[in-house]
Amino acid sequence: MRNLFLFLVKNYYFFLFLFLESIAILLLVRNNSFQRASFINSSNAISGRVYETWSGFTDYLHLRQSNELLAKENADLRNKLKTSLVDYTIRPVQVNDTVFKQKYFFISAKVVNNSVDRQTNYLTLNRGANQGVKRLMGVICGDGVVGIVQEVSDNFCTVRSVLHRRVNVPAMLKKYGENSMVSWDGRDQTIGRMERVPSQLKIVKGDTVITSPYSTIFPEGIMIGTVEEITAEQGKTFNDLTVRYSTPFSKLSYVYIVNNIFQEEQTKLEEETLSKDKPQ
Amino acid sequence: MIGTIAQNVIRFIVLVLFQVLILDHIGLGGYLNPFLYVLFILMLPFETPEWLVLLLGFVLGLTVDMFTDTLGMHTASSVLLAYLRKYILRLIAPRDGYETSFKPTFRQMGFNWFLAYAAILVFAHHFALFYIEIFRLSDFFFTFVKVVFSSVFTLVLIFITQFLFQAPRER
Numbered sequence: 001m002r003n004l005f006l007f008l009v010k011n012y013y014f015f016l017f018l019f020l021e022s023i024a025i026l027l028l029v030r031n032n033s034f035q036r037a038s039f040i041n042s043s044n045a046i047s048g049r050v051y052e053t054w055s056g057f058t059d060y061l062h063l064r065q066s067n068e069l070l071a072k073e074n075a076d077l078r079n080k081l082k083t084s085l086v087d088y089t090i091r092p093v094q095v096n097d098t099v100f101k102q103k104y105f106f107i108s109a110k111v112v113n114n115s116v117d118r119q120t121n122y123l124t125l126n127r128g129a130n131q132g133v134k135r136l137m138g139v140i141c142g143d144g145v146v147g148i149v150q151e152v153s154d155n156f157c158t159v160r161s162v163l164h165r166r167v168n169v170p171a172m173l174k175k176y177g178e179n180s181m182v183s184w185d186g187r188d189q190t191i192g193r194m195e196r197v198p199s200q201l202k203i204v205k206g207d208t209v210i211t212s213p214y215s216t217i218f219p220e221g222i223m224i225g226t227v228e229e230i231t232a233e234q235g236k237t238f239n240d241l242t243v244r245y246s247t248p249f250s251k252l253s254y255v256y257i258v259n260n261i262f263q264e265e266q267t268k269l270e271e272e273t274l275s276k277d278k279p280q
Numbered sequence: 281m282i283g284t285i286a287q288n289v290i291r292f293i294v295l296v297l298f299q300v301l302i303l304d305h306i307g308l309g310g311y312l313n314p315f316l317y318v319l320f321i322l323m324l325p326f327e328t329p330e331w332l333v334l335l336l337g338f339v340l341g342l343t344v345d346m347f348t349d350t351l352g353m354h355t356a357s358s359v360l361l362a363y364l365r366k367y368i369l370r371l372i373a374p375r376d377g378y379e380t381s382f383k384p385t386f387r388q389m390g391f392n393w394f395l396a397y398a399a400i401l402v403f404a405h406h407f408a409l410f411y412i413e414i415f416r417l418s419d420f421f422f423t424f425v426k427v428v429f430s431s432v433f434t435l436v437l438i439f440i441t442q443f444l445f446q447a448p449r450e451r
Contacts, residue, residue, distance in 0.1 A: 013330050017363040020338045024359055027345075028352025028412065047300075047347045054301050115304060115348065117313055119413050122349040158349055186414065187422070 048156040051113040051124055059253070066253045073142035104219050105259040107131060109139075111252045112156070119186045121161040121249075123147060127257060128155040138217040138258040144247035145169055145224055146255050148217055157257075162224075163189055163249055171224050171243075172212040176201050179212045182224055182243055189249055191228060194241040203230055209243050216263045284325060292340065295320050300347035303437075311426050314434040315354075317344055318405050319441060321362050322398055323385065326378040330366055337362025350413070357408040361401055372396050385446045386439065398438055399431070406431045 008015060059066075113124035127133050129152050139146040139159050147161040160167055163184050171182040171194060178201060182192045194209060207227040213220040225243040232239050299317040306312075321337055328336075341358030345351050369378070372393060386394035406427045414423050 013334070013363075013366070016331055016334050017359065020334055020359045021356060021363075024338070024341065024352050024356035026352070028356060030351075050297070050301075050347070117304070118348075118350070120350065124349075186419075 045153070048112070048124065048153065052126060052156075055110070055112040062251070062253055065251060069142060070254070076142065103261055105261060107133065107257040107259065109133075109157075109255055109257055111255060114161075114250070114252055116161070116163055116189045116250045119165055121163040122150070123159040123161055123252065123255075125157050125159060125255065125257070126155065128153050128157050130154050132259065133157045133257055134259075136217060136263070138215075138219075138260070139255050140218065140222050140258060141247060141252060141255045143223065144245065145211060145218055145222055146247055146249075146252065149257065161249065162192070162245070162247070169218065169224060170212040170215040171209050173197070173201070173203065173227075174208040174210050174221075175203075179214060182209065190245055192225065192243045192245055194227075194243050196238040197241055199232060199237055199239045203227055203239075203241065205229070209241075216260055216266050217258070219258060219260070288320070288324065291323065292320050296340070296343050296347070299344060304348060311429045312433050313426070313430045314437050315406065315409065315430070316434060316437045316441065318358065318361055318402060318434070319438050321358065321365060322401060322438070323383065324365075325380075325383060326369070327380050333362045333365055334359065353409065353412050356412055357405050360408050361405040364401060364404055368397060368400050383446075385442050387442070387446050394442075395435075398435055402434050402438070403427070403431045406434065 107127055109125040109127040111123050112126050113122075115121045115123075123139075123146070125133075125139070133149060133152050135149055135152060137149040139149060145162055147159040147164070148167060149157050150160045151158045162169060162182075165184060165186050168181040168183045170179065172179045178197060180194050180197055182194045184192050197203065205227055209224045209227060211218040211220060211222040211224060223246045225245040225247075227241050228244040229242045230239055231241070295317045299315065303314050303316055317340065320340055321333065324333060324336065337358040337360075338355060341355035344354040344358075348354070374389075374393070382388045384394070384397065389397075410423050410427045410430070
């Protein structure tokens with residue numbers, strides 16, 4: 001016992017190192033599987049405030065771009081308004097839409113921190129639980145999908161960017177309605193991958209990729225990007241595509257958090273169904 | 281003594297803020313991610329107790345992790361850096377040992393000594409960091425290029441910082 005004690009004291013430097021390193025590894029591993037229940041992330045009070053103050057300064061540098069973006073988005077929205085009015089008059093059936101409940105609810109938010117260079121990229125937004133943000137809400141901007149809400153504090157939330165190796169966005173080709181997933185391989189911040197697309201489809205460069213109706217997080221039809229390259233292999237029934245993201249991830253300043261009112265109900269029902277499906 | 285502590289506290293805060301507010305956002309093609317904050321550990325006085333260096337490495341990494349949402353990543357690599365510091369100092373010690381009035385800067389210890397000291401530790405730190413980040417070996421070469429480029433960039437920044445903030449020593 002005495003010898004053991006002496007041994008520990010003599011090599012305390014190494015054991016202290018081992019101890020601290022184990023804590024780090026533990027944090028790392030836990031953090032990878034689920035990032036919950038920890039206050040050490042950028043939505044906490046200290047780092048949130050620091051980022052917000054800093055963003056107050058740097059926002060002035062991007063005013064021009066932000067204005068252009070907002071103006072463009074206004075124009076887009078205006079266009080949509082007109083077309084929807086036309087739709088109502090042509091197909092009166094759709095008037096019934098007004099008696100259905102609203103499905104999506106949008107919260108506008110400002111990006112106070114953003115990363116694009118890492119393998120696991122996150123954003124911090126200045127909206128949190130007090131403004132009705134919850135985990136697993138989608139985040140979009142005028143140009144396309146942005147990410148998924150991960151952690152929520154009172155007034156901030158962190159968002160796992162689409163540029164994160166563990167984020168898959170349910171996607172489809174607008175032209176064919178073929179469903180698949182878009183993921184990111186961690187290399188180029190403007191390029192994503194869409195896997196297992198049937199090879200008989202005549203896909204050309206520039207085809208639009210949008211979010212599919214199978215997602216409970218994003219509304220259907222939000223732009224993801226355009227097809228950049230098709231890797232066709234002879235004799236294979238499925239091809240892989242690379243997709244050029246339409247979202248300018250490095251220049252985001254204002255985004256929308258999507259609240260799918262039926263998300264919880266739908267996922268709960270689906271989970272129940274799956275759990276009852278086990279062999280008796 | 282108090283002056284040294286205050287100086288190091290300020291250095292800690294300034295380096296961490298500079299790292300998370302500016303360096304993390306310059307993003308040069310995904311190959312160059314400098315991590316200047318390690319300079320804090322490099323510039324701790326020679327007579328700092330060993331255990332304190334380790335603990336400071338831990339706190340430093342944890343603080344950076346808090347800002348960048350990469351819990352554990354910077355902590356693990358900074359603790360490794362702090363651990364190795366002792367051995368590197370021993371490895372490249374001058375013949376007469378270290379003078380306690382000296383600080384680990386290139387102005388006082390000479391260019392060659394400081395380059396060896398900083399290069400080995402920065403490389404070890406970046407190597408650990410990037411491989412923990414990617415957590416697989418399939419992109420070994422891609423990651424290795426990132427490690428080398430970023431290490432060189434960090435070293436350049438370290439020299440610039442010391443050049444600007446450390447007054448030349450009068451002899």
